Amino acid sequence: MELLLVASIGFLYAAGVYLILKRSMVRLLLGIVLLGNGTNLLIFLLGTITKGKPPVIEPNLKVLADIYSDPVPQALILTAIVISFGLTSFAIVLLKRVYALIDTDDLDDLNTPEEEDI
């Protein structure tokens, strides 16, 4: 099953990279989101994955028995998901603003060619 995750990570990264190389700002943003998802999965894979055993201590026990999912990557990913939402949401409204100003979502139109001063 890990191999499926490996393949998913590869596809997510490939799609993310492909999208950030595009001219459209919306696609750039989607690419960033996909890259973030790929990274989350990679971190997830770092802790050995265990099926169906959430890291929750049994009601009658005081410590976690040994074959549970690794809680540390999960804590990291949780933080990452939330922070990337902050980033994405801000980028989305920024996109809207840029669009309102220059009436396009073409990255190339953001360039203001400067006079050569050398």
Add this chain to the structure above:
Amino acid sequence: MLIVVLLGLIVSLLLAAFGRHIRPGWWIFLAAAPLALSAWFVGQLPAVAGGETLLENTRWVPSLGLDLSFRLDGLSLLFGLLITVIGTLIFVYASSYLKGHPYIGRFYGYLSLFMASMLGVVLSDNLLLLFVFWELTSLSSFFLIGFNNDQADSRKSALTALCLTGLGGFFLLVGLVLMGRIAGTYSIQELIASAGLIKDHPSYPVIIALIFIGAFTKSAQFPFHFWLPDAMKAPTPVSAYLHSATMVKAGVFLLLRFTPLLGGTPGWSYTLLLVGGFTMMYAGGHALFRTDLKSVLAYSTIAVLGVLTFLIGLGTREALIAACTFVIVHALYKATLFLTTGIIDHETGTRDLTQLSGLRTVLMPVFIAGLLAALSSAGVPLFFGFIGKDLIYEATLHAGEEFRLYLTVAAVFANICLVAAGFMAGIKPFTGRLVPQFKQVHLPEWSMWIPPLVLALLCLVFGLFPGSIGKLIVSPSLAAVSVAGEPVHLKIWHGFNPVLLLSGATLAAGTVLYLLNSASANKMAFVGRFEVVSPQSLFNRGWRQLMRFSSLYTGILHNGFLRSYLVRIIIFAELLLAFELFKAGPLSVDFDSLAPITIYEAMNVLLLVGALFLVVKASSRLTAVVGMSVVGFAICLMFVFYGAPDLAMTQFTIDTLTVVLFAFVLFNLPPFLKFPTRNKAIITRDAVVALVFGGILSMIAIKVLQVPTSKEVSKFYGENAYLLAKGKNVVNVILVDFRGFDTMFEIVVLGIAALGVYSLIKLRLKPSERE
């Protein structure tokens, strides 16, 4: 001593703050600062002549070996006196030279800064500290050369000088650090004590090469000499002070300072003899072809610096005595000549030798100063220059048997040129008939003509009492640069010997050369023909190529397209990662250790890939966003399968919110823009780059599976979640308890993002922004 070095710096800082409140006539009182310093140095004379050295050490950056350690020995005292005494006169002189100039405060600020840094160079006993002050002199020289910053060529000259001396400084730093690493100390005294260690080290040739580049650029030795004539764009007091009497001698000072440490080897001697010898003849010859007074002086200064380098290369006791003496000789007469030139320029408005004549009738005291300085420079008996010249010849004549002749011939040739150049600058403008256009010329204020006269008289006084100069200044300097021996006895009269003969011949030949060599524009043109192969034009050509290269390079690397930056970054990352993967060895998968694949998991991944395909290929924004949300939900499902319910919940919420926000914004945007179909090749390139990146990341993921991970941290949390934090959901406990601060700041970040989102949505376009 710290205060001695810092005084100039303090003055310059005070000027920066209060300079504009100083009344025009009051600038002359700033000369009190160098005057006080020179009094201090004079006060140290008896002690230092008695063989004492003053030491002062303050910790600064001990971890770098950089201490504020200062040391006053004979050599420092000699240079310190030059810097402060000439500095005093320059400060007085400039007060009327630049009278009424709007930026006179700035000028004095730079000048004080320079004085402080130059004193720092000569007093430092720490290599790194010396370097700091060394660079400060370059910087203040840059500002002073470019003082008339409304003139393009002035700015360019300043930049050239900074480039060359800065470049030299860079090499110097490497050399100094190398020495410090080898000997394990940056203190010059300790280094000298362990000189053998450095001389025997395999990197010794590299070290002296680096030090030489530093010294040669600063002291304008061929082929780095050309910044100095250019630097004559500076106001004349600056040329007199920095570019003749003091700063350019910093290189010579450095060589003298390092003579006991690095000197005496064939590599040291031959390089200095060759470079110095060539420079003195080349520049001496050049000086004769110039028609601009300051140009003549600049080239003769380079020639003198060549002579000094040459003498240090010779390295015998006599040569070092000659070098120390000649430093004083030259500083006195050359500063005088620059100052008289400044007066001529100031009063007549020209420095052209072909036009100037007969000024003695209108500028009598200036003429006296110029005449005395010229006679000293020519080495006429009773002047200090005579003694300097004698010592030079004595040194060359007593050199090793096989080179004696060549060295003497070279020295005589350079000196003949110097005699003629001195006459051109000190006498030529004053002789002949007074041209009508200069009839109105009158003597400037006393503060302008007194300084050169004082210096010129010093040339004579020193020449009349060489014994005490020898005892008080030259002997201690010599003790600092070589093994202490007999005290030096400078004498007016050496008796009839070959040295006197050579001196007389030099004087005669120089005078004849001066009389024959009339300044004319033709000769300038003649020299101009060789301009193409001069180091200067080579430098300029190199400069232009560098500019072209950097603009090309900027054009390619900084072209303004985000994607081209990204492509480069990604390809670089790919190469790096691929290299690391290759190094880490072959990939292998242990299928037994992997969990079996169930049908629903496979379906989920298929869903994910399909959605990704949709996102990439979608021609409408909405489709793409929907695809992205499907991707998010597929990942959410994976979290559910592998025991991460918290992640699944978070992912689900966030994904939904993102889609909502997207839809909310996209609602306002028109349908997806179809950009004109892009180049097929670029699309292929992007696809290849992306797939390679994905592939590499997959391989890294497989590699991760191979490596057993340490579970220490997880185990700690698993065992302590309930016991310490009373929570049974370990992930939650980590977030809100063990790593509670992280989470708090995360909330702060989100809050800031939310504020940003809110205000951007609320913000209306200003009328000016609406096109």
